[in-house]
Amino acid sequence: MKRIAQDIKSGQFSNVYLLYGEEAYLRKQYRDNLKKALVTEEDTMNCNLFSGKEINENEVIDLAETMPFFAERRVLIIENSGWFKTGNDRIVELVKTLSSTTVLLFVEEEVDKRGKLFKAVSAKGYAALCVMQDEATLKKWIMGLLKKENKLITSDALDCLLDRTGTNMENIKRELEKLICYKYYDEGITVEDVEQLCVIQIQNQIFDMVEAVARKNQKQALDLYYNLLALKEAPVKILALIARQFNMLLKVKEMKRKGYQDSVIAEQTGLNAYFLKKKYIPQAAQFKQTQLEAALRSCVEADENIKTGRMSDILSVELIIIYLSSEKGSNR
Numbered sequence: 001m002k003r004i005a006q007d008i009k010s011g012q013f014s015n016v017y018l019l020y021g022e023e024a025y026l027r028k029q030y031r032d033n034l035k036k037a038l039v040t041e042e043d044t045m046n047c048n049l050f051s052g053k054e055i056n057e058n059e060v061i062d063l064a065e066t067m068p069f070f071a072e073r074r075v076l077i078i079e080n081s082g083w084f085k086t087g088n089d090r091i092v093e094l095v096k097t098l099s100s101t102t103v104l105l106f107v108e109e110e111v112d113k114r115g116k117l118f119k120a121v122s123a124k125g126y127a128a129l130c131v132m133q134d135e136a137t138l139k140k141w142i143m144g145l146l147k148k149e150n151k152l153i154t155s156d157a158l159d160c161l162l163d164r165t166g167t168n169m170e171n172i173k174r175e176l177e178k179l180i181c182y183k184y185y186d187e188g189i190t191v192e193d194v195e196q197l198c199v200i201q202i203q204n205q206i207f208d209m210v211e212a213v214a215r216k217n218q219k220q221a222l223d224l225y226y227n228l229l230a231l232k233e234a235p236v237k238i239l240a241l242i243a244r245q246f247n248m249l250l251k252v253k254e255m256k257r258k259g260y261q262d263s264v265i266a267e268q269t270g271l272n273a274y275f276l277k278k279k280y281i282p283q284a285a286q287f288k289q290t291q292l293e294a295a296l297r298s299c300v301e302a303d304e305n306i307k308t309g310r311m312s313d314i315l316s317v318e319l320i321i322i323y324l325s326s327e328k329g330s331n332r
Contacts, residue, residue: 003126004030008037013073016095016104016125018118020084020111025169026130031077031107038075038103045069051079061094064102077105084111084118095120132167135274142172146189149180153189160194166201167272175199202233206241207279209321210249214286218325225321235313236306239320243299250292252276253284295324 007013017034019027039047046068050060060076068074083091084106095117098104104125111118111127121127133141139158146153153161161179165171175198179189182197200208205224212221228238248269255265262281266273271280284292302320305311311319 001026001030001128001130004034004128007126008033011037013038013103014125015098015100015102016106016121018084018106018108018111018121018125018127019130020106020108020127021130022109023130023132023169024109025173027107027109030128030130031079031105034105035075035077038073038105039071043071046071046073047075047077049077049079050081053080053082055081057088057090061090064094064104065099067099068101073101073103075103075105077107079107081106081108084108084115087112087115088117092116092120095124098124132272133169134272135162138162138167138169138172138274141169142176145173145176146180150187151180151183151189152187154191157189157191157194160191161198162274164194164198164200164204166204167274168201171201202228202231203241206238206245207283210242210245211283211286213321213325214283216325218322221321221325222318225318229314235317236303239299239302239306239313239317242317242320243296243303246292246295246299249280249284249287250289250296252280253287253289253292256281256284257289298324 004017019030021027035047048063050056055078060078063074064076066074081088095104106121113119118127139162142153142158142161161172161175165175178197179193183189183193205228209221209224212218212224225238229235248271251269252265252271255268260268262273262277265271266276269276287295298320302311302316305316306313
């Protein structure tokens with residue numbers, strides 16, 4: 001990311017950039033920063049946006065080979081093309097032979113680093129990975145946003161905010177905007193403000209549900225399930241997330257047992273280091289490995305019951321929550 005900031009500051013740009021990774025907020029931010037630096041907002045003649053899996057590659061190639069109209073460069077922004085997963089030899093060749101007056105800016109969530117296109121872009125220009133940020137970085141970023149609005153936030157409120165939003169920067173930004181508006185006439189943001197306004201993301205609610213299962217708090221686990229249903233979340237989606245949570249806990253538990261460092265576990269599981277240490281490791285410790293394996297088998301059985309029509313989706317998920325949070329389920 002420093003490379004992009006340096007290019008913008010110096011005005012010396014590569015002919016091709018790739019912004020990729022799971023953090024959508026950073027992809028969008030750096031895309032907009034590069035676009036603003038490369039071409040003026042009024043210059044619609046020399047800036048083209050392509051998006052989606054059905055992009056016409058012939059149009060992209062024709063424009064890339066066309067001289068800019070009374071400007072220094074032509075900019076093509078290509079988003080979510082899927083080419084970095086499926087491959088595209090014609091675009092690979094375009095990147096290799098790109099005119100000095102054309103800049104290609106690719107924005108993708110997923111890429112295959114072994115692919116020809118990724119290698120061509122890396123050789124010709126710069127590929128920037130946009131990852132979920134760690135706790136310290138997120139807190140610093142949040143404090144910076146609040147400072148611009150002349151707002152303060154308590155340490156407890158900041159922790160509560162991250163617990164509710166997760167590490168997704170778009171979620172955090174959206175909830176911060178609500179808090180700033182709510183506290184328009186007040187300077188400080190408290191835990192009470194966060195609890196009153198900020199939405200708990202569904203994955204966090206699933207985490208709390210599994211936590212209730214671990215503590216055999218059946219009522220709380222079912223209340224969380226009913227809350228998700230009230231929010232129009234599909235039972236099948238809830239079941240998939242429960243299964244994913246137990247699968248992740250099993251991986252974490254196994255890797256901790258084998259002596260892996262937390263940084264390695266975070267990298268191999270894709271979990272944010274902040275939530276790995278604060279939530280996943282402590283929660284995994286509450287279960288025996290056999291319990292986690294049994295929970296996963298129960299999720300598979302519930303899914304089969306739904307798909308074969310032996311049981312309704314709402315009832316099937318409800319029964320698995322009841323079973324797993326019972327003493328019988330804990331001894332399986």
